[in-house]
Every structure is written in C-alpha cells, then in structure tokens.
Amino acid sequence: MSDQVTLTIDGKEVTVPRGTKVIEAAKQVGVEIPHFCYHPGLPVDGNCRMCIADVRTWNARAEKHFPARRPAVTCWTDAEENMQVFTDTDEVKKSRATVMEFLLINHPIDCPICDKAGECMLQDHYMQHDGKRSELREEKIHKPRLKPFGERIVYNGERCILCSRCTRFTAHVSKTHDLGIVNRGDRAVVELAQGSTFDNAYTDNVSDICPVGALTKTDFRFKKRVWFLKHTDSVCGGCSRNCNTVVDHDRAEIVRIMPRRRDEVNGHFMCNEGRDIYKSLAATVRTSAPISRVDELGAGPSWDDALAWAGGKLGEQKKGGKLAVIGSPWMSNEEALVLGHLAGKVCKSAWMDIKNDVIEGYPADDLLHTDDHNPNRAGVIAAGVVPGKKDGKDLAAIQEAIAAGEVEVLLVWGTGLANHYDSVEAMHEAVAKVPVVIQLTDAMDALSEVAQLVLPVRNWAERDGTWTNFEGHTSRFRKALRPHGQARDGFELLSAMCTAAGGKPPVKTFKDARKKLKQDPDSDVREVADGEFAFYKGQSLYRHHSGTTEV
Amino acid sequence: MSIDHSNLTWSKPAADRLEWLRTRYPADKQRALILPVLHMAQREFGWVSPSVIDFVAAAIPVPTIQVEEVACFYTMYNRKPIGRWHLQVCHNISCSLMGAEIVLEHIEGKLGIKRGETTPDGEFTLMGAECLGSCGTAPMMQVNDHYYENLGLSDVDELLETLRATADIADDEANVAHGPGSGPSRKLPQDGEAHTAGSGVVLPGHAAGGH
Ligand code: SF4
Numbered sequence: 001m002s003d004q005v006t007l008t009i010d011g012k013e014v015t016v017p018r019g020t021k022v023i024e025a026a027k028q029v030g031v032e033i034p035h036f037c038y039h040p041g042l043p044v045d046g047n048c049r050m051c052i053a054d055v056r057t058w059n060a061r062a063e064k065h066f067p068a069r070r071p072a073v074t075c076w077t078d079a080e081e082n083m084q085v086f087t088d089t090d091e092v093k094k095s096r097a098t099v100m101e102f103l104l105i106n107h108p109i110d111c112p113i114c115d116k117a118g119e120c121m122l123q124d125h126y127m128q129h130d131g132k133r134s135e136l137r138e139e140k141i142h143k144p145r146l147k148p149f150g151e152r153i154v155y156n157g158e159r160c161i162l163c164s165r166c167t168r169f170t171a172h173v174s175k176t177h178d179l180g181i182v183n184r185g186d187r188a189v190v191e192l193a194q195g196s197t198f199d200n201a202y203t204d205n206v207s208d209i210c211p212v213g214a215l216t217k218t219d220f221r222f223k224k225r226v227w228f229l230k231h232t233d234s235v236c237g238g239c240s241r242n243c244n245t246v247v248d249h250d251r252a253e254i255v256r257i258m259p260r261r262r263d264e265v266n267g268h269f270m271c272n273e274g275r276d277i278y279k280s281l282a283a284t285v286r287t288s289a290p291i292s293r294v295d296e297l298g299a300g301p302s303w304d305d306a307l308a309w310a311g312g313k314l315g316e317q318k319k320g321g322k323l324a325v326i327g328s329p330w331m332s333n334e335e336a337l338v339l340g341h342l343a344g345k346v347c348k349s350a351w352m353d354i355k356n357d358v359i360e361g362y363p364a365d366d367l368l369h370t371d372d373h374n375p376n377r378a379g380v381i382a383a384g385v386v387p388g389k390k391d392g393k394d395l396a397a398i399q400e401a402i403a404a405g406e407v408e409v410l411l412v413w414g415t416g417l418a419n420h421y422d423s424v425e426a427m428h429e430a431v432a433k434v435p436v437v438i439q440l441t442d443a444m445d446a447l448s449e450v451a452q453l454v455l456p457v458r459n460w461a462e463r464d465g466t467w468t469n470f471e472g473h474t475s476r477f478r479k480a481l482r483p484h485g486q487a488r489d490g491f492e493l494l495s496a497m498c499t500a501a502g503g504k505p506p507v508k509t510f511k512d513a514r515k516k517l518k519q520d521p522d523s524d525v526r527e528v529a530d531g532e533f534a535f536y537k538g539q540s541l542y543r544h545h546s547g548t549t550e551v
Numbered sequence: 552m553s554i555d556h557s558n559l560t561w562s563k564p565a566a567d568r569l570e571w572l573r574t575r576y577p578a579d580k581q582r583a584l585i586l587p588v589l590h591m592a593q594r595e596f597g598w599v600s601p602s603v604i605d606f607v608a609a610a611i612p613v614p615t616i617q618v619e620e621v622a623c624f625y626t627m628y629n630r631k632p633i634g635r636w637h638l639q640v641c642h643n644i645s646c647s648l649m650g651a652e653i654v655l656e657h658i659e660g661k662l663g664i665k666r667g668e669t670t671p672d673g674e675f676t677l678m679g680a681e682c683l684g685s686c687g688t689a690p691m692m693q694v695n696d697h698y699y700e701n702l703g704l705s706d707v708d709e710l711l712e713t714l715r716a717t718a719d720i721a722d723d724e725a726n727v728a729h730g731p732g733s734g735p736s737r738k739l740p741q742d743g744e745a746h747t748a749g750s751g752v753v754l755p756g757h758a759a760g761g762h
C-alpha cells in the first residue's frame with residue numbers, strides 16, 4: 001500500500017499522505033471546509049458536525065463509488081485513494097445551516113459587547129452558511145456569564161458552543177487537565193477542575209483557540225474592537241524559542257500579541273510571558289536623541305556629529321587593538337553581521353562577546369519555554385559576533401581587561417551589562433576605567449547613566465530583522481510601530497559606523513544581508529493558511545481565526 | 552449513616568473489587584474504570600462529594616476533571632447527600648398514565664418533603680425519575696436498587712413503614728461489590744408481598760389496573 005493517496009475534492013485532484021484528514025487535504029487545494037471543533041494543533045474530536053461534506057468512497061471490487069448514506073465529518077474522515085468529496089452540494093449546505101441553527105438556539109448573540117466579534121467563527125459561519133432569522137420563541141437558557149478561570153481568563157457559558165477545544169488543550173497540550181465540560185444537554189458548561197487555579201504558563205491559548213467569545217482574556221477584554229487593529233508579523237523575544245507571533249497594534253501602541261503558526265518553531269501556541277512582553281516594552285525608558293557626556297559633542301549632539309565622533313574613536317583603534325565589543329542576543333542576525341564585521345574586519349578588535357541582557361523569566365518547560373530569556377544568541381553568534389573570536393578573548397577577558405585599564409573603547413549593544421557584575425555600582429566602577437564607552441541601545445539602563453555616548457536604536461517592534469532560535473530556525477519580525485524619536489535602525493546605523501570608522505559595511509542593503517546570511521526565514525513563505533482568512537473571497541481580511549491564524 | 556468524607560478509605564471488599572476491576576481493562580484504558588469505581592464509591596461513602604471525586608481520581612488514577620465530567624453527566628451519581636432510602640418514582644409516560652403523580656404527591660404529603668428533598672431525619676430522599684424500564688408494571692418506584700411495582704397508595708404506606716423499620720443497609724456486602732441492577736436481588740422483609748400485591752393507583756373513572 002502506498003503512503004500517498006489521491007482523491008478529488010470538489011473535482012480538484014490532490015495527493016496527500018495516508019492518514020491525512022479530508023479537511024486538511026481540502027486546504028491544500030484551496031477548499032475551506034467550515035468547522036468549529038477541529039483545530040490542527042489538537043486531537044480530533046468531531047463534535048460540532050459543521051465540517052460535513054458528501055464523501056464517496058471507492059469500492060475496488062465493484063469498481064464504483066459508493067454514494068454516501070449521509071454526509072461525513074471531514075475532520076474525522078481519513079482521505080482515501082480515489083475518494084470523491086463534494087463540499088458544496090445543496091444537501092451539505094442544508095446540513096450546515098441546520099448545525100448553525102442548533103448552535104444558535106441558546107447563543108445570546110451579544111456580538112456588540114463581545115470581544116471576539118470580528119474574529120469569531122460563529123459570526124462568520126452564520127453570515128456565510130446560515131443567515132436565517134431565529135425560529136426560537138422561547139426564553140434562552142441562561143448560564144454563568146462572568147466566571148473567572150484563573151486570573152487571566154473569563155468564561156461566558158452562554159456564548160460557549162461546547163466544542164471542547166479548550167478542554168482538549170488543557171488535556172493534551174498543556175497537560176494540566178484544568179478544564180472539563182460538566183453537566184449535560186443544555187446545562188453543559190465548561191468548568192475549572194476542582195482545586196485548579198489555572199495559572200500555568202499557557203492559559204491564554206485557550207482564549208485564542210476558542211472559536212467564539214466564551215473565553216476572553218482579562219488583558220484584552222473591552223480594550224479594542226478587533227477591526228481597529230493592525231496586524232504585523234513578529235517574533236517573540238521572551239526566550240530562545242522565538243515563537244512566531246502577530247503583533248496587534250494601533251500604530252502607536254501594541255494592544256496584544258497572538259501566536260502565529262510555525263510548525264517547526266512553536267506550532268500553534270505561545271506562552272503567557274510572551275504575550276505580556278509588550279508591557280515591558282512599553283515600560284522601557286527611551287531616549288529620543290543621542291546623549292553625550294563628552295565636551296567636544298555637548299550634551300545633545302546631532303546624529304551626524306555623534307556618528308563622526310564615534311567613528312573617529314573606533315577608527316583610532318584599528319591598529320591599537322584596545323577596542324572591546326559586547327554584542328547582545330537581542331540583535332537581529334543582520335545587525336550581528338554588520339557588528340561582527342565592524343569589530344573584526346574594520347577595527348580588528350581583539351575582544352568580542354555577547355552579554356546576557358535578560359536573566360529573569362519563566363523557567364524552562366517541556367512545551368515551549370527555554371531557559372535563555374533572550375531571543376537570538378544562536379543567530380548572533382552564527383552571524384559573526386563570536387564570543388572570544390580572537391585568542392579566546394571573551395567577556396570574562398574583557399572584564400579583566402577593563403579592570404586592568406587596558407580597554408580604551410568599549411562598544412556595547414543594548415542593556416544588561418550590570419548582570420555580569422555583582423552590582424550596578426561594581427559595573428559603574430569598572431567602566432569608569434574605560435575612557436570611551438559607546439552604547440547603542442533601545443532602552444536606557446545603568447550603563448546609559450555613565451556612557452560617553454548613548455545612541456538610540458529601534459526596538460524589535462520598530463524594525464525589521466530576523467532571529468534564529470536555539471534549534472536553528474530563523475524567523476522574521478517586521479516593523480509594527482513608529483520608531484521612538486530619532487531612534488535609528490540598528491542595521492543602518494552600524495553600517496554607517498563602519499563607514500565613519502574608515503571602513504566599508506559588509507553589505508549594502510538589508511536584502512544583501514539576508515542573502516549573505518543564507519538563512520531561510522521560513523516565515524517568509526507564507527501561505528494563505530498563515531493569515532489571510534478568505535471567508536469573503538477577494539477581500540483580504542487578516543484574522544486570528546482559531547487563534548493561530550489557521551484557516 | 553453519614554460518613555466522614557475528610558478521610559476516605561475503601562472497605563476491604565471494595566478494595567479487592569477495585570483490584571479485580573483493573574484487570575478487566577487494558578492498561579492504557581484504565582480511564583474506563585471511572586464509572587464502576589464511582590458507583591462503588593457512592594455505595595461506600597453514600598454520595599459523590601468533591602472529596603469522593605478526588606479520592607476516586609487518585610485511586611484509578613486519572614485527572615480529577617475527568618471524574619467530575621462523568622459524575623456530573625449521569626444522574627445516578629448523587630452529588631448531594633441522600634437519605635438512607637432513595638425513593639425514585641418513575642413519572643414517565645406509562646407511570647404517569649397509571650397515576651405516578653398521585654403516588655408522588657402522596658409520598659410528598661406523607662413525608663412532608665418535596666421531590667428532590669430529604670427528610671430531616673435523613674431517612675428518605677424523594678425524587679421523580681424518567682423511565683425506569685418497568686412500564687408493564689406501572690406505576691412503580693425504585694428504592695435504592697430495588698423495584699416496587701404495581702403500586703397502590705396503601706402499598707406505598709406499607710412500604711414506607713417497612714423501610715423505616717428495616718435495619719441499616721450499609722453493612723450489606725453484596726451491595727458494595729456490585730453495580731446497580733447487577734447484584735443479587737436483595738430482599739427486604741415482606742418484599743415478596745410488597746412487590747406485587749398492589750394493583751396500581753386507581754385513577755378517577757378507571758378501574759384498578761384497567762387495561
Ligand atoms: S469555551 Fe470556547 S473553546 Fe471551550 S468549549 Fe466553549 S466554545 Fe469551545
């Protein structure tokens with residue numbers, strides 16, 4: 001028996017591995033079968049019956065297709081050789097409408113005050129597949145509407161369609177067994193297991209995958225109508241997993257962060273810490289223009305003067321070898337490429353390493369979170385900022401050299417140098433021995449209080465770039481927000497510094513950097529399934545359907 | 552016979568039966584034990600309290616929520632304490648036609664409680680039930696695991712007296728070890744008579760047992 005099966009879906013032929021569900025096979029030929037309970041990241045349950053289609057199996061002995069006795073659920077049914085699937089016959093359409101009617105019997109239809117409105121599968125399927133007025137003339141069943149599930153999730157039993165996605169998530173993905181469906185018939189509701197506090201690191205995912213507005217996040221409730229949000233592909237920097245995300249923003253500020261499907265990195269999900277990272281981003285202290293503490297420049301130098309001065313100082317070190325460069329695991333691969341070149345080729349620096357910018361965060365677990373709370377250590381090293389590249393002169397050696405007064409110019413990217421000292425004072429005392437400290441940073445920290453020159457760069461939400469995770473998968477993040485003040489793009493700034501130091505940047509454009517790095521940020525290869533939900537064909541609506549922007 | 556639920560342990564026969572039950576399901580399907588073990592627990596501890604749910608979950612073992620889901624789904628698990636005698640009067644169609652409502656109201660009056668309630672002395676819990684599968688002998692009620700059929704109001708009176716006078720049932724071992732309906736018929740005193748003597752409630756305008 002071959003491992004592949006070929007079948008037709010609405011007349012379109014498709015070949016898929018044996019065991020593929022019909023609903024998945026259909027996606028491959030661009031046929032979207034409406035569904036609620038099915039989610040590619042969860043075990044199949046087949047309870048909603050929305051995904052029915054007319055499925056005809058091939059009988060080899062009789063040499064004909066068997067007409068189906070009744071419509072089949074395509075999320076349960078395996079694709080078979082020579083199968084015929086019809087997804088839009090009148091009978092199928094009628095069945096769907098009937099399923100919708102049942103689902104809506106007790107649904108409160110409170111879309112105007114529901115946070116899910118605009119990205120709700122029930123709403124969309126109603127518009128597409130039902131569209132009828134309610135036939136119900138009786139009082140609807142009432143259920144709890146404001147039930148906290150832990151601190152981050154609120155449950156509304158009336159909106160719930162009992163698809164069991166959330167309970168399957170806690171049973172099979174987080175394996176915490178927090179949620180279950182209790183009682184029966186029209187009294188059934190999702191309930192928190194007795195004794196559960198629902199405070200694990202992945203709780204918010206249940207809100208994403210809830211096809212309706214039954215599970216809302218305390219962090220997002222009543223904050224913004226989703227149709228006012230702009231969506232930008234991004235990557236989480238919370239740990240070296242690099243979960244692919246979508247940053248939902250309103251030009252000036254990020255309102256929420258949602259996971260984006262990337263099978264080889266994070267699958268469909270992300271952790272709560274990653275979602276909250278926008279808050280710490282918003283809380284950082286920024287500088288909108290260069291700051292200097294040297295007399296030649298004055299307190300607020302122009303970018304041109306600051307660059308010329310910095311380039312001069314770096315250029316002086318070309319031969320002397322008294323330059324130490326400390327990069328950061330928060331740099332993009334492209335920036336690391338240029339910094340590595342500036343340090344190694346342009347300035348021939350002897351000292352080079354990466355510091356540990358963030359040392360606190362969720363502990364590592366066996367789902368997603370890793371124990372490196374910085375995103376791009378692997379990528380920065382691969383791109384050329386190699387710790388102790390020359391004669392093993394790494395961070396420890398740099399610290400020794402600083403203490404011994406051997407370092408003349410210290411170039412630091414980002415924050416957190418103090419993490420490598422016993423205290424902030426100890427760090428201050430050490431760097432006081434260095435005549436020229438230049439810090440390129442997106443946030444002010446203890447070093448910015450004493451550095452001779454602080455150059456503001458854009459943070460991850462304000463620039464384009466790629467990070468490479470601990471397993472070697474590269475993901476691309478894109479500019480979502482307007483840059484703060486005069487903060488400059490790191491890649492472009494470092495390239496300018498190469499020139500100012502009397503050298504040449506390694507590549508001319510960001511695109512060339514991508515080419516040179518020979519990495520494939522797979523996230524660039526985005527299919528329709530990755531974000532554009534095409535319920536309304538021709539209209540490009542970006543939707544967080546099922547939370548992970550899957551179709 | 553209220554049982555302390557703060558420190559639950561199986562009786563010896565129950566513990567033995569649990570071990571035997573385990574052997575009946577494949578190792579990866581031990582979840583199937585939830586139903587029989589809950590029944591057993593209910594018999595042992597009187598009702599399925601939150602502590603009993605935790606206890607059963609740990610005994611199998613399965614996540615607590617799975618036991619909760621099952622315990623809430625089936626009405627035969629009592630999620631509230633019940634009296635010594637659990638009276639379930641069928642009021643589905645056949646029994647209704649034969650006067651189940653009259654039986655229910657009669658018992659309510661007699662015991663001074665409404666359906667769903669327990670007498671203050673903890674003797675009786677009265678409930679209405681849907682079809683108990685005994686339509687041919689309507690009206691009927693189930694008392695604990697036992698059927699009483701073709702009930703007349705005087706049968707009911709007599710039965711309630713008998714039950715009240717019957718000694719404690721908790722030490723009946725056969726009862727612990729078997730699920731409802733599967734056990735050997737456990738006879739109450741005069742059970743034989745009480746069982747079939749009646750001929751139904753006489754509805755106005757109908758002859759007794761008139762069909
Ligand atoms: S809360 Fe949402 S995900 Fe959970 S069962 Fe209800 S509708 Fe499904």
Ligand code: SF4
Pocket residue numbers: 236237238239240241242243266270271272273274275368369370
């Ligand atoms: S697991 Fe790591 S990368 Fe993923 S969301 Fe959490 S902090 Fe971000």
Ligand code: FES
Pocket residue numbers: 034035036037038045046047048049050051052073074075076
């Ligand atoms: S999606 Fe197939 S039954 Fe719900």
